[in-house]
Amino acid sequence: MASDSTNKLKARLPRGLKDRGPAELAATRAMLDKIREVFERYGFEAIETPAIEYTEALGKFLPDHDQPNEGVFSFQDDDKQWLSLRYDLTAPLARYVAENFDKLPKPYRSYRYGWVFRNEKPGPGRFRQFMQFDADTVGAASAAADAEICMMAADTMERLGIPRGSYVIKVNNRKVLDGVLEAIGLGGDEQLRQRLTVLRAIDKLDRLGPGGVRALLGAGRKDESGDFTKGAGLAKEQIELVIKYVLARGHGTRNSGGMIEMLGKRALSFISAIDNKPAGGSQTDNRQTLANLRAEFGLNATANEGLDELQQIAELAGAADYKEDRILIEPSVVRGLEYYTGPVYETELTFEVKDDEGRPVRFGSVAGGGRYDGLIARFRGEAVPATGFSIGVSRLMTALQHLGKVDSKPETGPVVVLVLDRERIGDYQKMAAELRMADVRAELYLGDSGMKAQMRYADKRGSPCVVIQGSDERAKGEVQIKDLIEGAKAAEAIASNKEWRETRPAQFSVPEAKLVEAVREVLDRHGIARH
RNA sequence: GCAGCUGUAGCUCAGUUGGUUAGAGCGCCUGACUGUGGAUUAGGAGGUCGGUGGUUCGAAUCCACCCAGCUGUACCA
Incomplete structure (x- = not known):
């Protein structure tokens, strides 16, 4: 092949995608095992669905177009039907449940993990292919199902080594939000756009603070x-009511649990610098929050229904x-x-981390979910209650790496048999075979x-030892074994x-004849497991 | 998507107002130290300066467009 250096193919990966080495693979495997352990303890069972679905099953056609949403990787099959790479694990589960409805026990509790794909702008810890780990309960309308999901989310964080107080499961209810929107007169269909804008503004509280939210509710920011x-x-009164809502959380003490309240983000890093202790250990009182909300919005039936559900979740979990x-x-x-359609949850890490350049890193939520009673109905006509949540494995992994909870040292390598006499390679091969x-x-x-x-x-390679002959x-019928781990320690004391x-x-x-025995002794001494 | 910043060897970076064969440290490879990872020492290989076009006698340096990364913002199932 002609090697024309000007025509060399450039080895490169498309943006937002990532290769993963042995250390990260091992860390991911360990993390998945821990999550699985917790989920199974709660009685969820494993399933797996493929990465490709019919686009319509994912529900991602652009309105007024016969093309799928741009955020979704899609292509047309031979028969012209649109297929897509899944962008989450919830929609495929809904399809699976609908397709196998009569066979499955109800309530049906299952978990699954896998790669999902989003065609959007990548960022740190945010890729176009990433892994999610989901658990869902289908066919249970009770708040107990929601409460259990939240409890499991908490257990999972702790099983992964995130101490209590360094994470928090935030819960809200869409019905409450809908009720608030009704209360400010945005209930009608014609105000859909405005409603969405208001919801997006509310969602930004933790990043922009009340001032930013206020701006977004009004003219803009x-x-x-x-x-x-x-x-x-x-209008001004509408804005103030929404702000009141957003800040309705019960303040047992100031600044605990939510530095967010009064801070723009400039203040945030300052606070975390002086007060880096876990923020979750708060006196903030769920009962007080509910009381505040009922006082303001309890007259609205929708909001009240949502508040009842929140109360049940808080009581059950409590x-x-x-x-x-x-x-x-x-x-x-x-x-x-x-x-x-109902309760929504979001898991957030409450500690701050710095990146390589010392800048604070924002992880946002590492897991989230909620109740989606309407999703399966798209396939079956009748509503099927369902609730679940999803862990962003890739993002959580990034966070854990920053937290130093991930073993980033490479795995121990294999024993290496050196080849000194090339003609005798068969003998060396035999030694390797004996060890295996x-x-x-x-x-x-x-x-x-x-x-x-x-x-x-x-x-x-990180070999624990080498075999030398x-x-x-x-001539003496011996082999030499060199313990590289011990040797490295000894080297520090040797100058010449x-x-x-x-x-x-x-x-x-x-x-x-003692080769295997001696190698095993070395491995045992260093606590290296066999395979 | 929008805005700002960045892009020179595997890594971290230097490169003076555009001026000869583009540099350093670390890493890597080879040799020496009479068959042994570290140390020491001698040498070596790596770059069409993110890409393409333009201005110029001359471009890493100036201009345009493109690509990628970072930060913010939008969107986020």
Whole structure:
């Protein structure tokens, strides 16, 4: 093949996608195992659905178009039907349940994880392919199902090593939001656009603070880059009522649980700098929050229904001792605008982290979900109550890495059998085979460099030890085993090269027949598991 | 999508008002230290300066467009 350097193919990955190395794979596997453990403890069972669905099953056709939404990776099948890569695991579950409805036990509780795809702008910890881990209860309308999901979310965070107080499950209810919108006179169909704008504004409380939300509810807001976002154009009284709603959380004490209340984001990093202790351990009282909300919006039937559900969730969770430090009613939680019909939940990490350059990193929510009683009805006509939540595995992984909860050191490598005499490669191969038969990960050096390079190779692989047999050992019927982990420790105390070479630290000879036994001893000494 | 900033070796960066064969540290490879990862030491390989076009006698440096990354914002199932 002609190697024309000007025509070389550039090795590159499309934006928003990522390769993952051995350390990250191992960390992900460990994380998935822990999540699975918790979910199964709650009685959820595993299923898996494919990554591709009919676009219509995902419900993502653009209004007034026969093309799917641009945020979704889509293509046409041979028969011209539109297919899409799934962008979450909830819509596929709805399809699965509808398709197998009569076979499944009800309530039906299942979990699943897998890659999902979104064709949108990537950011730190935000990719176009990422992993989610979902659990859902289908066919249970009771608030107990919602409460249990929230409790499980809390357990999962703790199982992953995030201490209580460093995360919080925020709960709200779409019915309450709808009631508030009705109360300010935005109930009608013709005000749909305005309603959405108001909901989006409410959702931004934790980022922009009350001032920013107020601006977005009114004329609009200009951000630091000078970009202007058009607001909802509400009247003053409407705005104040919404702000009242958004800040209705019961303040047992000031600034606990929600530094958010009075702060724009400039203040936020300041507060976290002086008060970096977990913010969730608050006196904020769910009962007080509910009382505040009932006082203001209790006359609205929709809101009241939602408040009843929130109260049940709080009471059920509280009865199991999941208090406000874990499950907190937060009126500003909105979640997606598409399909939630009742309670919504959002898991947030409450600690701050800095990136490599010392800038604070914002993770946003690492898990979320809610009740979607209408989703399965699209397939079946009758409403099927369902509630569930979804963990953003990839984003949570990024967060845990920042928190130092992820083991980022590479796995221990295999034992390497050095090749000193090229004609005797068969003998070396045999040694490697013997080790493998004894459940020891082992490999033959397959390159063609000298001994020094082979040692460096073993070092780089993270090998616990190497097996050496040159002509000297061969003549005596022995092999040398060099313990690289011990050797590295010994190296620190050795300054001269002469000494380094002559002492041959952590190296010993054994008869050929004892090879396996001796290697196993080295592995055991370092606590390295067999395979 | 919109706005701002950034893009020079594998990594972190330097490169003076546009001026010869584009540099450093670390890393990598090879040799020495009489078959051994560290240390020391000698040498070496890596860059059409993100891409394409333009201005100029001359472009890493100036201009335009494109691509990618970061930050904010919008959207987020």
